[in-house]
Amino acid sequence: MSISQRSSDALPNGPGAAAILAAGIGSAALGVFALTNDAFPAINRFFTFYTPTGGLSGVTTTAIVVWVIAWFVLARRWSGQTVAMAKVNLAAFVLLGVGVLLTFPPVMDLIQGR
Amino acid sequence: MEISFRDLMTVLHGMGFGALFMLAFSGALAEFYRMSAPGTPVQPSAREQNLLKLYLSAMVILAWAAVLSGAYIVYPWYRAVPPTGTTDLTEYPKFLLTSSPHTSSWHSLGMEWKEHVAWLAPIAMTMVAYVFAKYGPAITKHRQMRIAVLSFAVAAFVATGVAGGFGAFLNKYAPVRGGSTITIISSEQEGGE
Numbered sequence: 001m002s003i004s005q006r007s008s009d010a011l012p013n014g015p016g017a018a019a020i021l022a023a024g025i026g027s028a029a030l031g032v033f034a035l036t037n038d039a040f041p042a043i044n045r046f047f048t049f050y051t052p053t054g055g056l057s058g059v060t061t062t063a064i065v066v067w068v069i070a071w072f073v074l075a076r077r078w079s080g081q082t083v084a085m086a087k088v089n090l091a092a093f094v095l096l097g098v099g100v101l102l103t104f105p106p107v108m109d110l111i112q113g114r
Numbered sequence: 115m116e117i118s119f120r121d122l123m124t125v126l127h128g129m130g131f132g133a134l135f136m137l138a139f140s141g142a143l144a145e146f147y148r149m150s151a152p153g154t155p156v157q158p159s160a161r162e163q164n165l166l167k168l169y170l171s172a173m174v175i176l177a178w179a180a181v182l183s184g185a186y187i188v189y190p191w192y193r194a195v196p197p198t199g200t201t202d203l204t205e206y207p208k209f210l211l212t213s214s215p216h217t218s219s220w221h222s223l224g225m226e227w228k229e230h231v232a233w234l235a236p237i238a239m240t241m242v243a244y245v246f247a248k249y250g251p252a253i254t255k256h257r258q259m260r261i262a263v264l265s266f267a268v269a270a271f272v273a274t275g276v277a278g279g280f281g282a283f284l285n286k287y288a289p290v291r292g293g294s295t296i297t298i299i300s301s302e303q304e305g306g307e
Contacts, residue, residue, distance in 0.1 A: 013256050016245045020262045023241035027234050034230045052190030060185060060233050067237055085258035092262060096234075096269055103230035105223050 014078030017088040022074055024095030026067025031102025033059040039112050115301075119293030120191050124285065127188050131180035132278050135235070138173045139271045145169070146246065146267070150253045150260050163250050170243035177236035177270070184281075189229065191290045207288035220287050224280040232277035238270035 036043045037055040047058025101107045117125075145166050149158045158166075196206040203210040211221040245253065245263050253260050 011249060011252065013259055015248055016253075016256065016259045016263075019241045019244050019248075020259065020266070023237050023266055026237045030230060030233055030237075038226075050186065052193075053185050054193065056185055056189065056229055059230070060181075063233065064237075085256065085262075089258050089262045093265065096238075096266070099234055100231065100269070100273075103227060103234075105226045108226075 012080055012082040013085050014081040014083055015075055017083045017085055018071060018074035018078045020092045021088050021095075022067055022071035024092030024099075025070040026063055027099030028095040028102075029066040029099075030060065030063035031099040033063050035102045035108050035111060038108050115299040116295050116297050118291055118295055120188075120290045121293075122296060123183070123187050124290045127180060127183040128278065128281050128285070131176050131183060132274065132281065135173060135176040135180055136271070136274050136278060138169070138176065139267070139274075142166075142170060142173060143264070143267055143271075146242075147264070149251050152254050152257070158251055167243070167247050170239070170246055174236065174239050174243045177239045177274075180274075181232050181236055184232065184277075185229070188290055191292070192225070192284075192288075205292045207284070207290055210288045211284075217287055220280075220284055224284055228277045228280040228284075231273045234273040235270040235277070238266040238273075242267050242270070 033047070037047050037059045038044075044055040047055040047062070049061055050057040102111075149163070149166065191207075193208045194206055196203060196209055200206070203213060208221055208225070211217045211225075242263050245259065249256065249259070253263070
């Protein structure tokens with residue numbers, strides 16, 4: 001067994017859990033920002049970081065920022081730790097589901113009562 | 115043989131980045147499963163592991179290239195607002211689609227879903243590539259983590275499928291056209307047989 005294999009075998013699940021939960025948080029942030037961008041003209045104007053792309057530019061850029069910050073914070077917090085992975089998975093899957101649902105236009109319209 | 119600049123960029127976005135990313139999925143999922151499945155009889159060599167890391171990294175680059183080229187190159191052409199009084203909307207795909215009740219849902223459902231859901235793919239694939247790079251085959255010892263990674267990879271595949279599928283249909287009904295013309299092959303018999 002190589003040294004790199006030995007070291008990865010001994011790795012706690014914290015760094016992986018941080019990446020997984022952060023991906024869920026980024027997905028949910030994308031959905032929430034997409035919905036608010038669609039529902040409120042003022043937020044749409046705020047999210048228009050690049051005029052030719054419109055609100056999509058701010059929605060996606062801000063979601064990426066939230067994802068990266070969440071990953072950074074969780075990775076620092078869980079570095080070298082073993083966390084309850086089943087709970088992390090559940091949270092990540094729920095957040096991913098929120099992201100998928102809130103980017104689906106019929107659900108967006110339903111929430112907005114259209 | 116000619117192609118417009120906008121057509122070329124749309125092909126690069128959809129086929130060059132998006133379709134190649136989708137094609138890479140089956141290989142990545144099969145290889146990831148093979149390497150990380152519990153009870154794998156043979157441990158993958160360091161070379162095989164490095165190859166999968168490289169493969170996943172290439173997929174991450176393709177995923178980001180697809181969404182960034184879509185949002186910042188193709189999408190502005192798609193949503194361009196026609197000048198007042200324009201009757202020919204062929205160079206304004208969004209307005210061409212929304213001008214008819216028979217095609218407006220391609221925008222309100224297709225494009226509005228595609229433009230957002232596609233971004234789930236690079237987020238998910240970046241995580242998948244990172245976790246594999248960090249843990250390698252040792253992920254077999256973390257069953258829950260392996261489940262999460264495979265699930266997010268499948269979610270990325272579905273999101274890309276939605277975006278790619280709608281992209282293909284949108285380009286059928288309202289292609290992004292215009293820009294300078296690029297001649298690929300010039301015919302020697304202009305207007306010939």
